[in-house]
Amino acid sequence: MDIRQLRENIRNFRLDDGDLGSQGYTRVLLQLFGYTGHGKSSFINSCMYVLEEGENFKEHAEARETDYGLTMVRNAYPLTDVITMVDNRGCSKMNDFERAEVYAQLGNFIPIGERVEWKDKFSDLMKAIENTELEPNFSDFIVPIFVYSVRHQISAGEKEDVKTFMENCVKMTGIVPIIVLTFKTKGDYLEIEKRFRLMGAETVIAIENYTPESHIKTLGRTTDILMVIDSALRNVRFRLEQPRNPKRERIERKKFMYNYIYQIELHREREKPEREKPEREKHERERMRVQLQQIQHLQESQRRSDCAIL
Template sequence: MDIRQLRDKILSFSLEDVDLGSQGYTRVLLQLFGYTGHGKSSFINSCMYVLEEGENFKEHAEAGETDHGLTMVRNAYPITDMITMVDNRGCSKMNDFERAEVYAQLGNFVPIGERVEWKDNYKAMMEALEISELEPNFSDFIVPIFVYRVRKQTSTESMQDVKTFMENCPKMTGIVPIVVLTFKTSADYLEIEKQFRLMGAETVIAIENYTKMSNIKTLGRTTDILMVIDSALRNVRFRLELPRNPKRERIERKKFMYNYIDQMKSHPERERMRVQPFYKRRERSVCGIY
């Protein structure tokens, strides 16, 4: 399949094309997660750029390379009539509450367009879950995508958090996260790919994002980015080959959230870390995103 065929395949994708039809889903939601400053927003810009004709690069999602990140609101960017990418809030130093907020974004319990706040108590988290029932979203087919910057150094504890996230995503969505390695030419991405494969990643694609300063389309860069989207859609087709119930699946995601919060409350070490002074937490670790 050449690059034009691959692009046309993505642009013409429809949930009705599979044998059992859409089964109640109305769009594919490509959910982007990762550390702050690892290139989630730049990846969205790159995806939109490769699906367009010509070389008129536009920065749809504000991108930055600092560890503080720029995305505070759960923003959505339609890349086709059927496919939307979501730039979720990234993290750099996390406690259990922030990890839970990441899962709340993954499960669509945080409305798109809403600012993501890191809560600091169990009651607030439970109330947010209940409020999400006012306008429940069960018609999005969720595909998790984990974006990781090759040249960043991440602690062992943080990588264990990533592994946990990789394991929990299929429990919530039925799909193992697609791993996108950014800045592929800046370090040995093959070694990082190996780490993610050992975590259970089934699809790992290394890319170079397009930017304002580097926007000349090349065959290799464009193909890599399109392959990420195509991999996501192949997961959707595979999952829709069997009967699905969007409402039931949302209930299962909510059960996961309740169980996760309950485990937080009953874990003494986590509770001790929660009340420990901030400077002491920093001494122990630079925590990961999940």
């Protein structure tokens, strides 16, 4: 498929093209996730650029090529009148709270345009989810996309986090996340691709983003970026070949969130005695130190008393 055909397929995509129609969906939401500084915002700029004619590059999403991400607000960027790309807040360390917030973004339980704050209480996250019931969104068809820079080596901790994230994406959306490997020429992307496939990835596409400094369109770079969007739409077409119920699916995502939070809280409660053990030992050492000082003080007083008697 050449560039013109890819571009036209994306521009002309409609949710009601299949035999079962749109089934209640009105928009495809391409949800971008990943660690901070891995190129999500740059990827959005590249996607918008390759769908346009000419070489007038614009930075729609502010991007920075560092390990510190800029995205704090869950921003949306329309690619067509049907397809929208969402730049979700990236993670830095993926602790329990960040993981829960990631799934809240994935499930559309944090409104687009709202600042994403890493909460330190699960009760706050539960309230935020409940607040979305005031204006529930049933009509977005969610496609997860995970962005990872090949300049980084996947650590053991990241491997476990990403594998679990991919599995949970399937539970929440029915789609295995599309893996986008950025900075294609800056590392061994074939080795990174192999690792993601071993984790269960079905579609892995390595790209080189366009930037203000490097924006001359080339056949290879443009094709790679268009293929990511095309792969997402093929997933949508496949899922729409089967009967879907958007309202029921949102309810199931909400159940997943509540169960996920409950399991984390349960795990934290079970680990609580072990976490508190060092603190208890610290208090015990301090108590013994005070007792030892008291004994020494008594011994010294007794010694002085004995000397006075002598």
